[in-house]
Amino acid sequence: MSGKAKDLLQMDLYGLLGVEGTATAKEIKKAYRQKALTCHPDKNPDNPKAAELFHQLSQALEVLTDAAARAAYDKICAAKKQAEERNRKLDDKRKKIKLDLEARERQAEAQSQEEVKITRTLEEEIARLREEGSRQLQEEQRLIREQIQKERDGQQQRTADYTHTNSGVERCSKSNLTPKLKLKWKCKKDDETNGGYSQDVLSRLLQKELAFKNESGLNGNPLKISWLEGEPEVVTPVSQPGQFISSQQGSLSSERDYESVVLMRMRQAAERQRLIEEMQREDEEEA
Incomplete structure (x- = not known):
């Protein structure tokens, strides 16, 4: 033997x-x-x-x-x-x-x-x-x-970078750069909840008006939002004769329009990710 x-x-x-x-x-x-x-x-x-x-x-x-x-x-x-x-x-x-x-x-x-x-x-x-x-x-x-x-x-990548195209009323500080937002929060390596910041939670937070300036994230786990690259510069629209637009109003309007485009791109990315995960689950069930 x-x-x-x-x-x-x-x-x-x-x-x-x-x-x-x-x-x-x-x-x-x-x-x-x-x-x-x-x-x-x-x-x-x-x-x-x-x-x-x-x-x-x-x-x-x-x-x-x-x-x-x-x-x-x-x-x-x-x-x-x-x-x-x-x-x-x-x-x-x-x-x-x-x-x-x-x-x-x-x-x-x-x-x-x-x-x-x-x-x-x-x-x-x-x-x-x-x-x-x-x-x-x-x-x-x-x-x-x-x-x-x-x-x-997955453990090493704890920073979510969201890339979006520029809007018509703004331009990037560098014309060839694609605008990117950088989101940071605390999360342990073995935390399956990702520190409480799922894709749905991030989408809801960033849907708020002027979230880049005003959003602070979840209680007990703050969210820091900063520009990774391509930070937009506000271009104030030219007023028509007899019309007055203050620089503050132009800035606010441009930021809102820009965030609308950013949020639209995020929702599209989330939908693509959902479809990919659904296809993976179906493949695992068939196996």
Whole structure:
């Protein structure tokens, strides 16, 4: 019996993945992804046991998603459970009888031989998996790495930049720059609520009149709004004969018109993002 097979016999592969013995291949794959994400070595660089646990999860996925290998493993587990059940039922008096002891020893020897035979079958199935190349495991691990990279990108990007085109009554300080607003707020890396600032919350806040100057954000987590680039310069419309427009009125009108364009672009971006997320959910459900 090889060391690899002995190690597998010492592990509860179903318990390692947190699934029942009747779990389907799809349920096993789903459980593997959830477990592997939490213990992947790339996410736990300070945990020396993370790599070993990730390796054990990979072994469990390989064996339990292959019909022949799983059948061999299940047969060994069933034999061990039967032996444990028999030992529990033996009473103290019969344990002291020599004949019964000898019978149990013979039974244990026969059981050991059967385990050797079944284990050899399991080893052959594992060798076959290695020879064929575990394309399925490689694909699952690739998906895990991609998801980890996406999570890292999401944690590093905590500043939302909104890009919008200029309005007809204003011009940028640099004619070739596209106007961009920069929004900043406090948010922990593991905060799934994004500090309370979802896309809907940001849209509602910026829909307020002159939000760039007057909006302060949520209580307890202030929102800072500043120009990232392309800050507009107000161009006061030329008044008609007999008409007077103050510089203050022209500035206020231009800022409102500019914010209207900014908000329109934000709503369009939010709608595109909603459609993308909806398509992703549909793909995951079909998978």
